Amino acid sequence: MEVIQVDNYSAMSEKAARMIEEQICKNDRSILGLATGSTPLGLYEKLIEGHKTCGVSYKNVQSINLDEYLGLDKNHPGSYHTFMYENLFKEIDISMEHVYIPNSKPLSAGEECQRYDQVIERIGPIDLQILGIGSNGHIGFNEPGSDPNSTTHVVELAASTRKDNAHFFDSIEEVPTHAVTMGIKSILKSARILVLASGKRKAEAVKRLLNKDLSESFPASHLWNHEDVTLIVDTDAYKLVSQKGSEDLAR
Numbered sequence: 001m002e003v004i005q006v007d008n009y010s011a012m013s014e015k016a017a018r019m020i021e022e023q024i025c026k027n028d029r030s031i032l033g034l035a036t037g038s039t040p041l042g043l044y045e046k047l048i049e050g051h052k053t054c055g056v057s058y059k060n061v062q063s064i065n066l067d068e069y070l071g072l073d074k075n076h077p078g079s080y081h082t083f084m085y086e087n088l089f090k091e092i093d094i095s096m097e098h099v100y101i102p103n104s105k106p107l108s109a110g111e112e113c114q115r116y117d118q119v120i121e122r123i124g125p126i127d128l129q130i131l132g133i134g135s136n137g138h139i140g141f142n143e144p145g146s147d148p149n150s151t152t153h154v155v156e157l158a159a160s161t162r163k164d165n166a167h168f169f170d171s172i173e174e175v176p177t178h179a180v181t182m183g184i185k186s187i188l189k190s191a192r193i194l195v196l197a198s199g200k201r202k203a204e205a206v207k208r209l210l211n212k213d214l215s216e217s218f219p220a221s222h223l224w225n226h227e228d229v230t231l232i233v234d235t236d237a238y239k240l241v242s243q244k245g246s247e248d249l250a251r
């Protein structure tokens with residue numbers, strides 16, 4: 001795992017945006033794995049800026065999102081469809097036909113998971129997967145205890161995740177209890193993975209990740225089974241990583 005330490009959220013977002021743009025520059029038909037949440041918002045702002053000021057084009061790019069809540073209308077302000085459209089897609093030249101997000105109101109959740117796996121199979125492999133990390137170590141919505149061999153599946157959200165995400169809703173009661181997420185196995189099939197972590201709220205999770213707390217109770221630890229992972233972490237999120245931890249990483 002390559003660890004890049006930066007000063008703050010803005011520097012993290014900038015660095016991540018340049019990595020995505022380099023990927024698109026190398027291959028304008030890149031497949032991006034995209035994430036939602038507070039962490040990538042700054043990254044998406046930088047991508048929009050790069051598109052508007054430097055002409056970076058997403059015309060041939062395809063994107064596959066990690067997850068979506070179950071039970072919300074697609075147009076609900078809290079849905080990940082709305083999040084992606086409002087915070088990125090409507091501002092760049094990506095074709096909405098090239099955008100894949102799990103259906104939030106499928107007739108059958110099980111069939112939706114199968115359909116999404118087929119999409120990943122058909123469109124993928126993902127060239128560059130963006131990941132945030134939950135304060136409980138989740139990746140996508142793969143909560144603690146998730147099966148490392150999982151593909152797309154339905155999850156019951158951890159209470160801590162619903163609390164963390166409540167600020168996107170009017171109240172915590174409105175946060176859905178279930179979601180569809182790409183599984184850990186699907187995520188690890190991506191050619192490269194870029195993990196972003198910013199702020200004190202992520203310090204414990206970053207510490208556990210970098211101290212190689214390898215266990216199913218800490219889903220992000222499965223990233224150590226992938227050979228091309230980069231973590232961009234800011235000073236606040238890095239602050240609990242011990243000196244010893246960083247020396248070990250340097251080896």
Ligand code: PGA
Pocket residue numbers: 036037038039040131132133134135138139140
């Ligand atoms: P956040 O969530 O970006 O809203 O902190 C990260 C995640 O849950 O993956």
